[in-house]
Amino acid sequence: MGMVEFRAALDVLDAQREADTPDGDVVVEALATLKPNRTALLSRDDLTRMFAACYWALDRFAEARTAEPQTPGWRAHWICIGLIEATVTDDAAGYRAATQSGVNRYLALGFDRGGKPPEPVKPVPHVPMDLEEATGLVAPYLARLEAEIAEKPYSHLKLAWDVFRRPVAPFDVVFEHWLADLDARGVGTGDSLPALREAQALEKIAQEGRQVVGWQTCEDVLLPKLEHPHPMVAGCAGKLVGSLYTPDMDRFGNTTPWPLTKMMDHLTHVQGCRRAVAGGFVVAFDEMPYLVEDLGDAFDLDAWVMEILAHPLGEPYVPGAQAFWFHVHEYYWRDVDFMFGLLDAGHDWIAYMCATEGAELALVRPVLDRIVAGETELAEAARTFIARKEKSG
């Protein structure tokens, strides 16, 4: 495994690009070979050839993106996406420090974990290209992302989030320029770059869980951010406010915050991205049961959830804070009465997500049957789900 295999796979892909009728299986196999053999130290030539092969495959199998999973085209599409996105981020950054820590203990203290030396620390990725060349390398991919923004104004943010959180030079600068350019042209929400900066700042402070915030600062600075028009900023503000309420830390210093229940009530009055804010707030507690534990029995969680969902603005996928529906479907997956409540309120998709989360079919069948009878867009999905469950017994 290594560069020999990587370059052999590139040769195969070059030949397929020249062929009159490329063989999908051969292409997928070659792309799949690139993935594990891609090192942190690819040469300029290797990178250029890999990106060229990926762009060709993405075009060649353009129709396959939404095709049946596991077809050659579908696999080729997603392997290419994975290769490109892994190259513009430092995908080992998340565990490099942990690996180094294992190596340190092994070397210094003899903690040999059963006699096996620890996994070596992965080198820092190297992109042997000028800024201009690197910009040219990813330009076709950024153009693809940009084309999606008209329909999905937040679709580019996940990758941009990863690029800034696990940066690889010079792609961090390439993305910064690109986002600034999108904003200057008013593409998407027109504030992608400042929104990312602000959301990442809020999320990082929430995640660190150390910052003491006086109540006055929370009220004057953080609560207004819950009304931020960008769901990513609002969601991360929700996460930071939620993190201040986690029980094992005195994060408000010697000031007195609103009680948790009052803050929960405040969230139901958020006019902007209410669901995003609530999703961020809950994830600060990890998941709903921990929040419920802190709230006590007197709090009517079901009613609170319905009030959050009552806000008409849907939930676009944004990075940084967990979507609200996710918490709901994890918590209510066996609560059929609540699922019916969701259906009554028109939240069919969330009810469907609850019902298909993992409970036995017999329990959730009435909910699914009602979705099927509704003849909405979800009916077919519910019908398929029931059939699959019945078949598997």
Next chain:
Amino acid sequence: MGAVEVEAALAALDAEMASPAPDAAAVSAAFGALENHRRPRYPEVHPFNEVMFTGEQIRGIFAHCYGVLDRWPDYPGGDENRDVWRLRWQVKTLIEGFFVDPHGDSRAFRQGSLDHVSAFNRPLPDYVSDPHSPLPHFPLDLEEARALALPYLQMLEARLDDAPLSHLPLCWSVKEHPAAPFDVIFNDWIADIDALGLGLGNTGEALRRGFALASLAQSGRQKVSRKAMDHEILPQFDDPHPLIAGCAGRFVGRVYKDTKRSFNNGTPQPLANILDHIGALATNRRAVAGGFLHGLDDFGNNVFVDLKKDPRLEGYDVDGWVMRIFADPVPEVHLPGAQGFWFPVHEHYCLDPPFVDKMIDAGLTWEALLCATEMQEPVDGMAAVLQRLAEVEDRGIADPARNCLERVYKT
């Protein structure tokens, strides 16, 4: 500074270095412009890290750097050669700046400041002069980078005969703040010099283990058992490589800073026993003691004040321990990762002329000089000590002592 200014600086270098007798001051000025380019940029001037060196520019910079080192191969003495001295220093800094991440130690701090500005709508704190810390980027292939670094590595290699630890500070920086692809290039080079038995012959292992020990000491969170301390850690004091011994000292010092918190099993040896153990080491005694004091006091306070009032050392002769450490005839070497022993000694004993006198009696004139010249205001009794030092034969000791007497004591 933008791309145009970089090109202008390189053109100035081209012109000056092409002349039969390049002027060191002019060459230095052109390098100064390049240095400015590498400094972090202010956001209001450059909202992004817009200007990076291109591969072509880097080739030119390395060529000129090596041209300077060929043209002026040594650091010259004398005021008249100040330009050459500065120029060599600039070139060394510029080259080594490519090998490490120059913001590696402060990036997280700077980013944290920016996060607070953004999250809490605060102004940037005054103490953060520039929050931007671009990632290092070297836009050339591994093999070309290796070829560009090679002459510099050969220069380092050539010094190893006379100074077998002279390459360690740079190698440590590369390990601590890596900048791709030089982390890989240095690893390969270190393996090569170890295979050739250059230096002390085990640079790779010393760096890996020293770095591991220093990192654990710095984190301050690692717990140990008495068994691990006795069987795994203390034996590393006797490692022949001073880097391993010094960093082991630092780790043990960190553990003894708070034994209640740091030991998770077994009763630790008393602190006095550890000091005695260090005082009796056959090798690298100063390196271990320096590292130990570093671990006890990461923040560079006056560690001897704390030691002398530490209840664990009641009745212990700390001054005597210092002299036992100095009795090791092996001179102190500069080690990355573990503070030199002389440093905390001179910070504390600069106010203790009788002790400095004793150091002179013991033949420790260099150490005594550092103590006696530390304070920039008169210390009662220190003038006589400086006078003794001013009368020794070694001009490297006598001249600075005389200067200090003139500057501080004859006002």
